[in-house]
Amino acid sequence: MTYGACDVLNISVRRILLTLTLTLCTAWTHAGEWKSLLEDGIHDPAGPAIGILQQPAEALGILPPDVTGNKVRWRKALEDGYINPRASLAPDTRIRQLDTNILMRNTGDLPYVLFPHKPHTEWLDCSNCHERIFKSKTGATPMTMLAILNGQYCGQCHGAVAFPLTECGRCHSVPATEAGNAASVR
Amino acid sequence: MPRVSARPARRGRWSAFVALVLVAVMADDLGAEYADVVLNKRAEREGMRPVVFPHWFHRIRFRCKVCHSELGFEMRAGANDVTMDEITQGKFCGMCHNDEIAWGVDNCDLCHSGRPGLRSGIYGGHQTLGPGRW
Numbered sequence: 001m002t003y004g005a006c007d008v009l010n011i012s013v014r015r016i017l018l019t020l021t022l023t024l025c026t027a028w029t030h031a032g033e034w035k036s037l038l039e040d041g042i043h044d045p046a047g048p049a050i051g052i053l054q055q056p057a058e059a060l061g062i063l064p065p066d067v068t069g070n071k072v073r074w075r076k077a078l079e080d081g082y083i084n085p086r087a088s089l090a091p092d093t094r095i096r097q098l099d100t101n102i103l104m105r106n107t108g109d110l111p112y113v114l115f116p117h118k119p120h121t122e123w124l125d126c127s128n129c130h131e132r133i134f135k136s137k138t139g140a141t142p143m144t145m146l147a148i149l150n151g152q153y154c155g156q157c158h159g160a161v162a163f164p165l166t167e168c169g170r171c172h173s174v175p176a177t178e179a180g181n182a183a184s185v186r
Numbered sequence: 187m188p189r190v191s192a193r194p195a196r197r198g199r200w201s202a203f204v205a206l207v208l209v210a211v212m213a214d215d216l217g218a219e220y221a222d223v224v225l226n227k228r229a230e231r232e233g234m235r236p237v238v239f240p241h242w243f244h245r246i247r248f249r250c251k252v253c254h255s256e257l258g259f260e261m262r263a264g265a266n267d268v269t270m271d272e273i274t275q276g277k278f279c280g281m282c283h284n285d286e287i288a289w290g291v292d293n294c295d296l297c298h299s300g301r302p303g304l305r306s307g308i309y310g311g312h313q314t315l316g317p318g319r320w
Contacts, residue, residue, distance in 0.1 A: 049299035071218045125255035
């Protein structure tokens with residue numbers, strides 16, 4: 001089997017287009033800056049609040065940067081003390097936290113998913129997830145990536161408010177070969 | 187031979203084209219995504235601009251659990267049936283926008299700041315970007 005000129009051309013056209021696509025993808029997803037309220041498509045540019053409301057760039061530009069979503073690495077912003085949002089209003093509200101990890105291995109060819117309770121319970125209460133979205137029992141909640149992409153399970157927050165689902169590696173973070181036994185496994 | 191090998195090449199171009207279109211669609215919304223929630227069940231019908239609730243602004247000051255557990259906001263756009271009367275009586279946004287924790291309800295335009303015609307829902311994030319929508 002030999003390749004003719006046509007095949008070589010076709011293959012390189014394909015490769016060039018792929019490279020171009022990937023480059024544009026990366027450029028586009030990583031380019032955006034904080035849109036001003038005037039051009040976010042949501043605020044009324046003619047309304048009296050423009051000019052009084054805070055511009056996102058002013059508040060978010062000084063926090064640890066991210067490449068997607070709000071362009072803020074919110075976990076780091078909290079853990080490194082850039083922000084210290086209140087955890088309760090009433091003095092007697094119980095603040096619950098948990099520091100366990102769950103390794104989710106139903107991931108096909110991709111690295112396993114490591115779900116960490118700690119960064120979640122810093123922000124959220126148990127009742128935000130249990131038992132409405134997830135059972136408190138490892139392996140008891142059947143999940144698929146499709147359902148997640150449709151806004152269920154992890155997708156209820158990730159994509160909307162927390163870092164978006166395009167960051168595969170932030171969830172799929174443990175290669176099968178490196179899976180130790182430090183976590184609860186499902 | 188050329189005919190056979192032309193197929194994968196064309197497919198290559200086709201998939202690159204599809205990818206480009208998808209990226210172009212996504213590019214519409216790229217730049218930061220704010221996860222602003224628009225509340226407009228009644229506001230516009232009753233002569234006020236739609237309400238824009240900015241998550242990014244509030245999460246700098248309050249953890250999610252304050253609103254979504256302690257104060258009882260359902261974590262689903264549209265799930266809270268918020269009315270102006272209840273806010274004035276200290277419920278929903280009025281639990282904080284009461285001249286104590288934050289400025290009070292007389293600042294109508296700061297909340298009612300949305301573009302006319304907006305539908306209720308979350309803007310930015312998985313509702314506007316990502317395979318879930320296609």
